[in-house]
Amino acid sequence: MNKQVKNVEEALVGIEDGMTLMLGGFGLCGIPENSIAQLVKLNVKNLTCISNNAGVDDFGLGLLLQGKQIKKMISSYVGENAEFERQMLSGELEVDLIPQGSLAERCRAGGAGIPAFFTPAGFGTEVAEGKEVRIFNGKPHILESALTADFAIVKAWKGDTEGNLVFKGTARNFNPMMAMAGKITIAEVEELVPAGELDPNFIHTPGIFVQRIFKGEKFEKRIEQRTVRTK
Amino acid sequence: MALDKIGIAKRIAQELRDGWYVNLGIGIPTLVANYIPEGIEVEFQSENGILGMGPFPFEGEEDADLINAGKQTITATKGAVFFDSATSFAMIRGQHVQLTVLGAMEVSQNGDIANWKIPGKMVKGMGGAMDLVASAENIIVAMMHSNKEGESKILKKCSLPLTGVGCVKKVVTELAVLEIKDGKFYLIERAPGVSVEEIKSKTEGDLVVPDFVPEMVF
Numbered sequence: 001m002n003k004q005v006k007n008v009e010e011a012l013v014g015i016e017d018g019m020t021l022m023l024g025g026f027g028l029c030g031i032p033e034n035s036i037a038q039l040v041k042l043n044v045k046n047l048t049c050i051s052n053n054a055g056v057d058d059f060g061l062g063l064l065l066q067g068k069q070i071k072k073m074i075s076s077y078v079g080e081n082a083e084f085e086r087q088m089l090s091g092e093l094e095v096d097l098i099p100q101g102s103l104a105e106r107c108r109a110g111g112a113g114i115p116a117f118f119t120p121a122g123f124g125t126e127v128a129e130g131k132e133v134r135i136f137n138g139k140p141h142i143l144e145s146a147l148t149a150d151f152a153i154v155k156a157w158k159g160d161t162e163g164n165l166v167f168k169g170t171a172r173n174f175n176p177m178m179a180m181a182g183k184i185t186i187a188e189v190e191e192l193v194p195a196g197e198l199d200p201n202f203i204h205t206p207g208i209f210v211q212r213i214f215k216g217e218k219f220e221k222r223i224e225q226r227t228v229r230t231k
Numbered sequence: 232m233a234l235d236k237i238g239i240a241k242r243i244a245q246e247l248r249d250g251w252y253v254n255l256g257i258g259i260p261t262l263v264a265n266y267i268p269e270g271i272e273v274e275f276q277s278e279n280g281i282l283g284m285g286p287f288p289f290e291g292e293e294d295a296d297l298i299n300a301g302k303q304t305i306t307a308t309k310g311a312v313f314f315d316s317a318t319s320f321a322m323i324r325g326q327h328v329q330l331t332v333l334g335a336m337e338v339s340q341n342g343d344i345a346n347w348k349i350p351g352k353m354v355k356g357m358g359g360a361m362d363l364v365a366s367a368e369n370i371i372v373a374m375m376h377s378n379k380e381g382e383s384k385i386l387k388k389c390s391l392p393l394t395g396v397g398c399v400k401k402v403v404t405e406l407a408v409l410e411i412k413d414g415k416f417y418l419i420e421r422a423p424g425v426s427v428e429e430i431k432s433k434t435e436g437d438l439v440v441p442d443f444v445p446e447m448v449f
Contacts, residue, residue: 076357120365
């Protein structure tokens, strides 16, 4: 089944004010940067964004924050962003912080038809407030619910016209689970090849989870903490 | 003399055992990777999705698609593997990782740890810390014994919002190695030249001190 769309404009058709979006990436690694630029252009507002981080001031989701397009962020770690801090402290931005592993599993559960699950993460902390606690094997666990989104926007290294995806390095991170959890999943890829060119043994995300795929026009792939050693 | 950060990392490195998979947190824990004892093999997991994390790259060899949980550029060792975040935390929650080393703002004598939030200050989030401390069987905390004001961070009860409860078993500070059991801190070792009295005076929590407290050996 051909999932290819012409470009980012076509890929993001249907995203409207007030929707819930999932955006893949960890820090600035593996973020759908072409789609984020298009969301800025579309100027859709009141978004709920589910993403592990919130970008930096002038890149990644930071760009949507600059335009006050985000109403609520659901993340595990949101440092590195002054505008985020300002909006959060002033109450303009609602923030739901959840443990990283729970965030990943909640997305996976959302895509896998599992409405909720028990995890030990966060028991005894403010994360557990208001959540059901149950003891399994003598250890307390809290009930966490699945997450889904109107649109999930992910970034892959290679993809084919069937929507099959291959990720590179640690840019995989949240992308595969979010791809599963979107009612409509959009994949932007660095390289788009005809069906049959990717080895089916080495595909990370099966195309069934992807509704639209396009080749990103350009990838800046900014590095957040360039760290090197000397020879 | 009290240890510096490198000293703390070196002492923690002595806890590594052959064949272990190890998750190192940001800060002092990251330094542990530089002091793996000779003759043993360990593999480092970074929760953003790599097992087999190698040293930082040489200049010009940085790859934007290859970072650690602190978002720093890294390399991958021979035999390394990449995976998604759900798989990564399956390794952690499923107790496939043998040792977790992380920093803390406070620990208490029943093994509680606080390291993610200071009320009234900017909240950045817990990242993977809550998943790590809730599941790891073997957690070592690397931290300073007291804060800049000289107040003990080794407490009867944590004052800051908790990251996890009853999970810390061992603490290595610039002054001492402490074990936590039965709701008390046990003094196991002291830093070279540091007196038991100094450790006692800087420990707010209940501290059990044996007759003889050996110095750390490097």
